[in-house]
Amino acid sequence: MGCPHKCTFCNQNAIAASSKMPTGEDIERAVDEALKSRPSDELEIAFFGGSFTCISEKSMREYLDCAQRLVDRYKLHGIRFSTRPDGIDKRIMDIVSGYSVTAIELGAQSMDEEVLDICERGHTVQDTYEAAKLISEKGIELVLQMMTGLHGSTVDKDIKSAEMIASLNPTAVRIYPAIVFKNTKMNDAYQKGEYTPQSLDEAVTLCKQLCVFFESRNISIIKLGLNAEKDFDDTMVAGPYHPAFRELVEGEMYFDRIVKMLNDRGGCGTVCYSKADTSRVIGHKKANKIKLLELFGNGNVSFKCDESLALGEILIK
Ligand code: SF4
Incomplete structure (x- = not known):
């Protein structure tokens, strides 16, 4: 939820663990469940799978109020969420910094204007720079997400994107090779022969290079490839998906x-x-x-x- 439009590659229904918005009780239940296996100070309440700061301000505050109550009650580590670069501005940062927000994940995806345009991201590279700066200025941990092999991208552009992302000093990155899902404009382009996804070998080789680079900059890679938890068979059309993608990349390293x-x-x-x-x-x-x-x-x-x-x-x- 919250996304102003749909990016050409996105099928959140295919990759998100759930397609409905959680209620306060859902969040409480999730925390109770998590507390059975982890100490409370290791736990964060995370809002992922959309653009958290682009939902209505009323809903955002309700979710943050609910999460904050649980953080205070159980002494949890904090709250994190993912959002779009243009979903961050001074006003939003003033609101969220009133809560125990420990990390914000920005979907940068690419740092190439042409790729952002083709993928209809609806934001610019400058938006990513400005959002990253606002987050860091508040002392909140910055995590950046990037995708490889997007429509319009090349190996050189992906490497350049990684370098620009590293220059923003994130503590961590998530790297997702682009996968073609049904019901996306990227699939239309793929069907017309206008877009060729990376092969699995190409994605593994490039991601290996990116991992070596990010590690050399002390930036941890907290995610590499999409989760294996969901069965993609019905919705995935093409692309370098592998249930053990990270293992393949680390094996090559x-x-x-x-x-x-x-x-x-x-x-x-x-x-x-x-x-x-x-x-x-x-x-x-x-x-x-x-x-x-x-x-x-x-x-x-x-x-x-x-x-x-x-x-x-x-x-x-
Ligand atoms: S901003 Fe993220 S979640 Fe929203 S449509 Fe684009 S890729 Fe999907």
């Missing part, structure tokens, strides 16, 4: 790292890793293991899970 380490060790050794890193080291469906054995020769490389190693730590022995 680990592969590059291990190749470099093995090369530094003369092309042979035992790759030692923590148990929690098994799927990233071995790769999805053992893809990394197979490729590494092919690359360095069967007898030259072996793999060993080592409980003494921490997550992310790899040693070549």
Whole structure:
């Protein structure tokens, strides 16, 4: 809800966990449920799946009042929400900063004017800059969402978008490769042959580059690819969707790292890793293991899970 119009790629009904607005009781129930498995100070009440600050001011205040009561009652960490860059201005920030809002997620999607135009986002790059500035000035955590492979975009434009996004100093980003859903203008363009989505390989390779870049800037990647929780079969038409997209990207990042380490060790050794890193080291469906054995020769490389190693730590022995 709240969106002034529909962006060409968006089918929120397909990707949102629910298509109805929650009531106060729904929110209370969700908090009660969450408190069963997590300490209260780790919990945030999050309003996602639309443009929170673009709903009516009355509804927005009611939701914030309700969330604030629960935050105070249970000593929760805070409140977060997602919105459009043009859904943020000084007045909105004055309202939301009266509540325990800890983070605001802005759907930047692209930092290229032409892509924003083609996708009918209805806001400019400047809107994203201004919204990010207003959020940071209030000391609220800024999270930016970007999409790759949108209609009108290229690898270079996506990389440039990532650089511009990083220049806004978000604490975290979400990266979503564009998927073609039914009932969207992007699907019309796809059907007419005017738009070609990224292949899965292209999306994985680009997202790997983006992840390496964001990590080098100390920006965490809190989401990579759409949730696997929803069955997209009925609504997805084309695009680089994979239920384990993040695992594919991280597997490629680990592969590059291990190749470099093995090369530094003369092309042979035992790759030692923590148990929690098994799927990233071995790769999805053992893809990394197979490729590494092919690359360095069967007898030259072996793999060993080592409980003494921490997550992310790899040693070549
Ligand atoms: S602003 Fe976001 S939720 Fe609203 S139509 Fe566009 S992509 Fe969908």
